Amino acid sequence: MTSPATRDPATPLWRGVVLLRVLTWLFALAVVIGHRAEFERPWLAWAVVAAMGVWSLATSVAYWRASSRWSWLVVLDVVVTTALMLTSPLILSPEQYAAATPLITTVWAAAGPLAAATRFGAGGGVLAGLVVAVGTGFAREKLDLDVARDGVLLCASGLLIGMAATTARRSAEALARALRTEAATAERERLARSIHDSVLQVLARVRRRGLEVGGEAAELAKLAGEQEIALRALVTTEPTWASAGGGDGFSDLRSALQLLATPSVQVSTPAGTVDLAAHVTEELVSVTREALSNVEKHAGPDAHAWVLLEDLGTEVVVSIRDDGPGIPAGRLERAARLGHLGVVESIRGRVRDLGGTATLETGPGTGTEWEVRVPSATRGER
Structure with a gap:
């Protein structure tokens, strides 16, 4: 539940609760005035209605300001409301009970559950309503259709x-x-225009001239081309975050993976965002980096890799495939026996901690392909 903030979106509801409390207290006061001669203990009736007025004033001042809508105050509100209502058997006479005269709190008792609903949501509102309803049954000293209706x-x-x-x-x-x-999009577009007019054009010119000259300049051209692609991906990719909430925010896995694109790594993603809990996105990006690092280390400088992201609704699938020589049969098992658990722990371990699965398909001359599946239970609620 969102704690009250300076600009609580539910402020109109809080003010409605305040208005309802004032109007219902005036109604309760009118009832006491009208039945003052019939009460068993009139002095107690006046004391209770005065206490209701003081409590109404205190809670109205507190609820009017967002900074004082404390959870404990709302809970206390329901308790005080119910307690005042339970004084009815000491105030109403037997004749008034027989005539179904309203309880001393009348409809004023409804304001507490509505405040709880505004503060805690539907569950809190229903629970507070049940508490007051049970109190109504005890105050009426019976359970009939009227009590059930209330x-x-x-x-x-x-x-x-x-x-x-x-x-x-x-x-x-x-x-x-x-x-x-x-x-963020407007700022990124502004930066993209600025970078395109300066840095990207310079990198593109260095790449072209380096290829024309050849030799060591060709190596510089290759590096310039890689930086050009990386920079273009950076300024054209959507922001990776989707919402902020301390450490419990969401981020876009699609955008994060797109930043891994290089001349030798092609990244394919869905058109829309794939929002996951921030730590899940971070772990999946780390898994992908580890797999691509293995390609760079073991598949050779000329190897290419492909990263595919799929959003299947019930789960998110990340596939990392390369065209390298593949892993010989039994090599991973021998590495595990020797204590080299980099692939097992960095990839399978990370994915297992997320509640997902990571499968590896490889063989001599067939390259390698990791398929990582994470259930949609880790997806951010939108």
């Missing part, structure tokens, strides 16, 4: 207000993400 209305109101509060907060978070993405 309980249903309290729980239903808590459910609806809680859903509205949660939806408001999620919508505000989505809007904030969209604004951050728009700002």
